[in-house]
Amino acid sequence: MVVVALISSSVKAEENFEKTRLQIGGYASFAMSRSSKGHGAYYVPKVSLNLDYTLNKGWKLGTVLVFDQGNTESFKLIDVKDKDGIDSGEGSLDFEEAWIEKEFNENLSIRAGKLVLPVGAVNIADNHTQFSLFDAEEEQSIMPAAWKVFGVSLEGGFRDWEYQLMMTQSLNPTLFNGPTWIREGISNSLGKADNYGGALRVDYNGISGMRLGVSGYIDKNVSLGSFDMEYDDNNWIVRGNIDYGHLHNSLGISRTIETEVGKNALAYAVEAGYDIFSQFQKLKGQQKMYLYAHYGYYNTMESVSKGIEVDPLSKKNIFSCGINYRPISAVTVRAEYLNRHCDGNNQHVTTLGLSYSF
Numbered sequence: 116m117v118v119v120a121l122i123s124s125s126v127k128a129e130e131n132f133e134k135t136r137l138q139i140g141g142y143a144s145f146a147m148s149r150s151s152k153g154h155g156a157y158y159v160p161k162v163s164l165n166l167d168y169t170l171n172k173g174w175k176l177g178t179v180l181v182f183d184q185g186n187t188e189s190f191k192l193i194d195v196k197d198k199d200g201i202d203s204g205e206g207s208l209d210f211e212e213a214w215i216e217k218e219f220n221e222n223l224s225i226r227a228g229k230l231v232l233p234v235g236a237v238n239i240a241d242n243h244t245q246f247s248l249f250d251a252e253e254e255q256s257i258m259p260a261a262w263k264v265f266g267v268s269l270e271g272g273f274r275d276w277e278y279q280l281m282m283t284q285s286l287n288p289t290l291f292n293g294p295t296w297i298r299e300g301i302s303n304s305l306g307k308a309d310n311y312g313g314a315l316r317v318d319y320n321g322i323s324g325m326r327l328g329v330s331g332y333i334d335k336n337v338s339l340g341s342f343d344m345e346y347d348d349n350n351w352i353v354r355g356n357i358d359y360g361h362l363h364n365s366l367g368i369s370r371t372i373e374t375e376v377g378k379n380a381l382a383y384a385v386e387a388g389y390d391i392f393s394q395f396q397k398l399k400g401q402q403k404m405y406l407y408a409h410y411g412y413y414n415t416m417e418s419v420s421k422g423i424e425v426d427p428l429s430k431k432n433i434f435s436c437g438i439n440y441r442p443i444s445a446v447t448v449r450a451e452y453l454n455r456h457c458d459g460n461n462q463h464v465t466t467l468g469l470s471y472s473f
Contacts, residue, residue: 133381140165144248144470151463154424160248160468163211173219179212181261211261222271232262233279234330236343236356242473244346246352246388246439247454248408248449253411254358257296258339263381264301275321285312285334288368293426296380296415297360310335324348336363350393357383375423377416384411388439401457405439427458446451446471 143162149155162184168176198306214228233239236395238256238261242321245251250260319327326345331340335376343356358381362368365378388407392398395468437451447470 125368127248136163136169137170138167140167140472140473142242142472144242144468146248146466146468148464148466151461152438156281161242163242173217173224175216175218177212177214177392179209179214181211182208209263211263220274220364224270226270227266228282229263229265230268231282232259232264232266232281232283232314232332234258234314234332234339235260235341235358236345236354237330238262239316239328243445243447243470244352246386246405246409246437246449247435247451248466248468248470251384251411252357253384254356255384256431257298257358257360257380257415258412261296275319277320278376279314279316281314282413283314284313285299285339286311288336288445290370291362291372291376293376294376294415294431295375297339297362301336313335326357336368336422337361338363350390351387352407353385353387353437355383355385363471366422369420369423375426377414377423377425377429378420379418380413380415381417382411382413384409384433386410401437402443403441405434405441407439408436412432432456443454 117179127152141162141164145157145158146160147155147157148220159182161181163179166178166180170176192315201313208297210229212229212231214226214230216224216226229380231238235254235258236249236387237258240250240279241251254260262284266281268281270277286297288300290299290301291297292299312332314332316328316330327343328343329337329341330343332340337360339358339360341356341358344354346353346449360380362378364378365376366454386409388405390405391405392402392404398404411433412431413464416423416425419425433455435453436450437449442448449466449468449470451466453464453466453470455464
C-alpha cells in the first residue's frame with residue numbers, strides 16, 4: 116500500500132515546509148460518582164498527553180500517552196448484577212498512538228505505527244467537547260475504544276470530503292466474549308495477529324456546522340459498519356450514531372473459547388444540547404452553559420446462532436441528562452444524571468466532574 120501510494124503520487128513534496136517544531140497538548144478529567152445503591156468513587160477517567168514533532172519536507176512524528184481508569188466500567192454493572200462495590204480503578208498507562216507521517220500534499224499523506232482505528236464516533240471523539248466525562252457506553256460496549264492497532268493509513272481529503280484507509284492486524288477471536296462482544300479483541304499489546312484487517316472512514320463536511328461520517332472494519336471473523344453525525348452551530352450541539360456488527364462464525368468461535376458470543380451486535384445513540392448562555396447578552400460568546408439529554412441502546416446479542424442462549428443482561432437502554440459549564444473554552448465543569456435499564460432493573464448514577472484541555 117505504501118509503495119503504490121508513493122509511486123502513484125504525481126505531486127512532489129514541497130522543499131520548503133515549515134520549520135521543525137514541537138507541539139504539546141493534552142486532556143484530563145476528574146470525577147465523583149455515586150450509584151442508586153450507595154456505591155461511589157473518586158477517580159480519573161482519562162488523562163492524555165499529545166506530542167507532535169514536525170520535521171522538514173512533510174515529515175511528522177506523533178505520540179499520545181494515555182492513562183485510563185476504567186471509564187464507565189466502574190459503574191456499568193453495579194446494582195444490575197448486585198455487584199458488591201466497584202472495580203479497583205487501578206487503570207492503565209499506555210502509548211495509545213506512536214506514529215510517523217509523510218505528507219505529500221493536502222490530499223494525500225501516509226501514516227504508519229500504532230494508530231487508533233477510526234471506526235465509530237467513539238474512536239474519533241474529542242473528549243473535551245463531549246457532554247459526558249465518559250466514552251460513549253453504547254459503542255464502547257461492542258467495540259474497542261480506543262481501538263489501538265499497528266498498521267498503515269492513507270489519509271487526505273478533497274473539497275468537502277475527508278477519507279482514511281487503513282490496513283492493520285486483525286482482532287483476536289479468542290478474546291471475544293458475550294458481555295463485550297469484540298471489544299477485548301485488541302488486548303494483545305505486542306500487536307500479533309493471525310490475519311489482517313482493514314478499515315475505511317469517509318467524512319462529509321459540506322453542510323455548515325455539520326459533519327456526516329461512515330466507517331467500517333472487516334477481517335476474517337468480523338464485519339462492522341457505522342454511521343455518525345455531529346451538528347455544532349446556532350448554539351446547538353447534536354450528535355447521533357448507529358453501529359451494526361456481524362461475526363462470520365459466532366458458533367464456531369463460541370465453541371472454541373467456551374463462551375457464548377452473539378452473531379450480531381447493535382448500538383445506537385442520540386444526544387442534543389443547547390447553550391442557554393447564548394440568550395444573555397453579557398455572557399454570549401464569553402461563557403457557555405449547555406443543557407443536554409442523551410438516549411442510547413446497545414445489545415451485544417442482538418441476534419445469536421442456533422444453539423446459543425441469549426443473555427438478558429446483554430441488552431441495555433440508557434437515558435442521561437446534565438449540564439456542561441464552560442467558563443473558558445479549555446475548562447468544563449460537568450454534572451450528569453444517568454438511568455440504565457437492564458433486564459427489568461434500573462440503575463441510577465449521578466456524576467460530578469471537571470475536565471480541561473490544552
